Amino acid sequence: MEGLVIKSTGSWLEVKCEGIDEPVQCRIRGNFRLKGSRTTNPVAVGDHVTINMNDDGTATITSIAERKNYIIRKASNLSKESQILASNLDLAVLVISLREPFTNTTFIDRFLATAEAYDIPAVIAINKIDLMQSDEDKEFVEAFRTLYESIGYHVVTMSATSDENARGELLEILKGKVSLISGNSGVGKTTIINLLLPELSLKVGDVSASHHTGMHTTTFSEMFPLPEGGYVIDTPGVKGFGTIDFDEGTASNYFREIFAESKNCRFNNCTHTIEPGCAVLKAVKEHRISESRYASYLSVLEDIGEGKYRKPY
Ligand SMILES: Nc1nc2c(ncn2[C@@H]2O[C@H](COP(=O)(O)OP(=O)(O)O)[C@@H](O)[C@H]2O)c(=O)[nH]1
Ligand SMILES: [Mg+2]
Numbered sequence: 001m002e003g004l005v006i007k008s009t010g011s012w013l014e015v016k017c018e019g020i021d022e023p024v025q026c027r028i029r030g031n032f033r034l035k036g037s038r039t040t041n042p043v044a045v046g047d048h049v050t051i052n053m054n055d056d057g058t059a060t061i062t063s064i065a066e067r068k069n070y071i072i073r074k075a076s077n078l079s080k081e082s083q084i085l086a087s088n089l090d091l092a093v094l095v096i097s098l099r100e101p102f103t104n105t106t107f108i109d110r111f112l113a114t115a116e117a118y119d120i121p122a123v124i125a126i127n128k129i130d131l132m133q134s135d136e137d138k139e140f141v142e143a144f145r146t147l148y149e150s151i152g153y154h155v156v157t158m159s160a161t162s163d164e165n166a167r168g169e170l171l172e173i174l175k176g177k178v179s180l181i182s183g184n185s186g187v188g189k190t191t192i193i194n195l196l197l198p199e200l201s202l203k204v205g206d207v208s209a210s211h212h213t214g215m216h217t218t219t220f221s222e223m224f225p226l227p228e229g230g231y232v233i234d235t236p237g238v239k240g241f242g243t244i245d246f247d248e249g250t251a252s253n254y255f256r257e258i259f260a261e262s263k264n265c266r267f268n269n270c271t272h273t274i275e276p277g278c279a280v281l282k283a284v285k286e287h288r289i290s291e292s293r294y295a296s297y298l299s300v301l302e303d304i305g306e307g308k309y310r311k312p313y
């Protein structure tokens with residue numbers, strides 16, 4: 001039988017199968033190992049698996065389908081092993097707010113770059129738009145939208161607490177997809193998840209509360225089904241995606257407009273910092289690439305210099 005892993009607690013995995021209402025409790029076959037994998041969990045939320053039913057109603061996972069993408073975090077700071085948080089994501093939604101709190105562009109751009117590196121389409125949801133009602137604030141929101149739309153990102157504005165259409169507008173984007181909801185603390189993620197999953201609202205609260213205590217030992221991740229089809233993912237203790245192995249040579253590949261412009265640089269290995277004939281520097285000077293985006297790119301380079309972006313594998 002085939003199914004989708006919707007919850008992982010380490011030793012037990014819940015698998016949703018077509019035609020069965022309740023998820024099936026599964027274990028992994030003892031000798032099950034992914035070739036070459038250095039992850040602590042061979043099967044993750046979002047995996048498509050084949051299971052064999054046991055007599056007691058539980059089942060054994062016997063194989064896992066190839067993943068189209070996945071997100072990981074290192075099992076611990078010192079560990080070389082990493083944990084797969086979720087796989088086969090269709091979308092990463094970055095929830096931000098421009099007031100209470102203000103999400104800075106460095107955070108946004110790093111998130112978007114990481115999503116590019118993981119090969120996951122990203123959408124920016126500007127929440128708390130009800131706090132941005134003066135002419136000046138409205139202009140700021142539009143400038144923000146224009147910046148990210150010009151790079152090719154889908155931007156939605158919303159108010160999770162005061163706009164009756166917010167749920168419907170979000171569903172347009174989320175329906176039928178497996179989506180990760182991310183963003184800084186306080187921007188409204190929990191409010192949004194409760195809006196999307198009214199019947200599960202208590203449960204969502206419980207789960208996130210338990211994450212604080214049992215982060216590394218209990219639940220890895222969970223997918224919540226949308227009544228309209230699709231799933232939203234709640235991953236414990238993850239603000240964004242964690243680290244990724246950016247390196248000096250490839251970091252610019254994940255900044256779309258910088259990557260596009262870099263094809264015109266004189267040198268193939270241009271880092272777009274001091275090189276003569278750098279098309280990226282020229283584009284920044286001529287305001288075709290935004291200064292804030294370029295600053296975010298530089299901040300990634302600086303981290304590489306300090307070794308903050310270690311290889312996660
Ligand atoms: N004004 C305003 N407040 C909001 C909105 N969405 C959420 N909030 C409030 O922001 C605070 C943080 O929300 P929460 O969902 O806990 O954020 P999280 O940390 O991202 O999960 C709560 O007091 C919410 O009521 C919004 O659209 N407008
Ligand atoms: Mg929250």
Ligand SMILES: [Zn+2]
Pocket residue numbers: 262265266270271272273275277278279280281
């Ligand atoms: Zn260059």
